[in-house]
Amino acid sequence: MPTTMTILTEADLRQCVPLDLTAVDVVADGFKALAGEGVQMPPILSMAIPQNNGEVDVKTAYVPGFDAFAMKVSPGFFDNPKIGLPSLNGLMVLLSARTGLVEALMLDNGYLTAVRTAAAGAVAARTLARKGPLKAGVLGAGEQARLQIEALALVRDLAEVSVWARDTAKAEAYAEEMSGKLGVRFRTAATPEHVVRDSDVVVTTTPSREPLIRAEWLHPGLHITAMGSDASEKNELEPAVLTRADLFVTDRTAQCALLGELHHAISAGLDVPAVELGVLVREEGEARPSEEAVTVCDLTGTGVQDTVIANHAYAAAKKAGLGREFHA
Amino acid sequence: MPTTMTILTEADLRQCVPLDLTAVDVVADGFKALAGEGVQMPPILSMAIPQNNGEVDVKTAYVPGFDAFAMKVSPGFFDNPKIGLPSLNGLMVLLSARTGLVEALMLDNGYLTAVRTAAAGAVAARTLARKGPLKAGVLGAGEQARLQIEALALVRDLAEVSVWARDTAKAEAYAEEMSGKLGVRFRTAATPEHVVRDSDVVVTTTPSREPLIRAEWLHPGLHITAMGSDASEKNELEPAVLTRADLFVTDRTAQCALLGELHHAISAGLDVPAVELGVLVREEGEARPSEEAVTVCDLTGTGVQDTVIANHAYAAAKKAGLGREFHA
Structure with missing residues (x-):
């Protein structure tokens, strides 16, 4: 039976799905739904291909109230840069939640994941960080270090931002680029300790396998969003950080x-x-226990975020007249 | 970064991937690989959407020696027939096993799954059933009942075939259609017991949740391939059938x-x-313990089959000049 689907490229999606407050609200709605009834979210399918230093993850979720669900395929092949290719690629398949028919193929090479991940950071900060203006800090100087701070700037006024990365040159390039982009003062920090001690809100974005942040550095009013760890061997926070926090939140x-x-x-x-983030978003009241409280949010990335951003992208692309129809 | 992929439709795939001995050999090679070193095959991702009487499964496997691996998305939405749509749909994404880049999108609506599932039945029969001519039997009268017997006819001479299905009219239509197609006598049977007692080889293809075949009906020389059950609630064989068999084989x-x-x-x-089927295929010798032995093979469908049939389909499509290039 012939069916019609829409094919959207990375260029299409970059054009119609910016990292903006709408994206943040879409992801916030996803977390709300996750804390409610009827969401189906199976464990992540994960396959390592150690022979080729690669892996592939699949995430999905059915979210009541959304017409379609995303099936996201995320390969990571870490020798790719040696041959001039990015490590991370992938696509989302958007399927009708009523019939299972494919509605759209989103050949985003991970772009929508980057957006929904940064948006989740903004949801966490909007829910948990003190009101601004805030001193922000970031560990890491890669794509998510950029997008997390851009997303944070959507929900809080930033007085200044300090950045630490293992590679000092990258941290310096990051600070210069981001300062120009956001019109905020960025400076590099010598150690993660400097970043934490000097910030009101810290985002960790590294693939570290050893803790970077010690519990003894926590100070009143601090919020940390740890989004780097999405695999069992990754670890950015000393375990005591979680117990010393006054409120520990997960996606x-x-x-x-x-x-x-x-x-x-x-x-x-x-x-x-x-406590799950969606529970706090649903409650809509003040989630911080007090001005002086330390809060920590652990984000691993959920299929619900993929489903809500893919629905948002599909609607935005239709509205903008983007994409190619394909008759299969 | 712009990438190129090939999009293949169901019509393309039906044209270049017939159910033939080549497909059977491809799947046999997959089982061989599965019994060897280095295959990666994570558990199936499975999500139910009870709100819409739907479900979706994702299967994958990395098979050493194959350039690419398939990520297969199989939705089943069982209210679809009410609105004139098939219950089963889906697609395969073929990704490079070296870089993770998408090489092809196979919009097959489940066609390749049907072929690789029937081919697995032929591998089981070729490995375990007595040499022909054989009297064959089949439970069920749906698509796999057709394809399993077509596949069986590729590897064994069939003297006649008896069919039982819950819906007698369907069984009659099946017998008439298949008889014309294969040039073999088909007849309907009043009960599963008649089918089993009167056959040398039986294929079960139903979604039954209660056993259809009793151990007391087993007789010397019988081989049964049970391919209907691919979910925990499905069940075609009384448990004692498995222990009464002289050899029990799984995929x-x-x-x-x-x-x-x-x-x-x-x-x-x-x-x-x-014993796993691939182990027997690898050994290449006579797998039947004796002419009189009863053998049973339990097929649930593996990601390895998807990966090998998708690689086969991609090569066949290229050779035939089928598919559309898509630049993302």
């Missing part, structure tokens, strides 16, 4: 217990009470 | 223990020794 507790900072705290034998 | 034992006939035997407290 999905069961998933963070396998892939996030929570995983390492559990392995260290700690008992960490966790 | 993947760990998966059959969750989704296949083996699942129900384990639930019934039985201890069932199992």
